[in-house]
């Protein structure tokens with residue numbers, strides 16, 4: 119049975135994907151900082167689930183922690199990076215910006231780099247990263263949106279570079295999925311339940327797709343969003359600021 123490592127398996131999409139993979143009989147390795155969530159999965163699936171606490175901002179730890187996890191699992195066939203934080207505050211607090219960049223840019227690419235080297239050594243593998251449709255424009259969360267553009271371009275470059283090594287690279291592009299990350303977003307539509315998102319992601323991984331939109335209807339938006347003129351983005355930005363003021 120396949121062995122999948124999920125970074126960010128403690129909440130939201132990563133947790134739902136971990137649960138689904140376990141139900142389907144995969145061996146799953148989970149990482150994140152919230153050990154209690156990882157312990158819960160371990161007690162529900164003691165023979166199939168392994169975990170290690172990992173804070174991906176601490177990039178020096180990544181090789182050692184992931185090597186330990188992979189040994190416990192008996193190898194790794196798929197690595198999914200589902201970790202992210204939202205980032206910026208209205209006041210552009212630098213600590214928040216820095217944290218988002220450390221997590222979504224530095225940590226994200228460090229994990230992908232480690233997994234790519236592992237798969238090159240092993241002759242094959244499958245990398246996946248979750249980005250977002252926000253990669254196409256700047257909005258409220260400067261560091262978050264910019265980090266998603268970085269992640270998407272990083273994945274595309276890896277796809278090109280690693281094809282010759284028999285390594286597949288999948289970009290997972292959600293619109294809105296019902297998880298703790300978006301609970302305070304006032305302007306959401308086509309919200310997808312997290313279990314449905316996990317099913318669509320696993321199907322895309324099993325089909326070894328290059329890109330999957332969650333849900334599929336967002337593919338259409340992926341054609342339109344890069345064409346949006348600045349005044350339209352500005353309109354929605356101002357509308358959101360007004361909604362926030364009304365909510366107090």
Ligand SMILES: NC(=O)c1ccc[n+]([C@@H]2O[C@H](COP(=O)([O-])OP(=O)(O)OC[C@H]3O[C@@H](n4cnc5c(N)ncnc54)[C@H](OP(=O)(O)O)[C@@H]3O)[C@@H](O)[C@H]2O)c1
Pocket residue numbers: 125126127128129130131132133149150151152153172173174175199200201202203221225248249250251291292293294295296297298299300
């Ligand atoms: N939900 C949506 O509508 C939506 C839309 C577009 C894109 N996405 C993307 O989907 C992915 C998953 O988001 P989600 O909605 O499932 O969010 P979530 O529920 O907040 O989960 C985020 C995950 O990232 C992990 N994480 C954060 N910082 C970390 C760190 N320093 N080291 C290790 N793990 C860390 C968290 O684990 P710990 O806190 O335990 O460390 C958690 O497991 C993200 O890439 C997000 O940008 C989500």
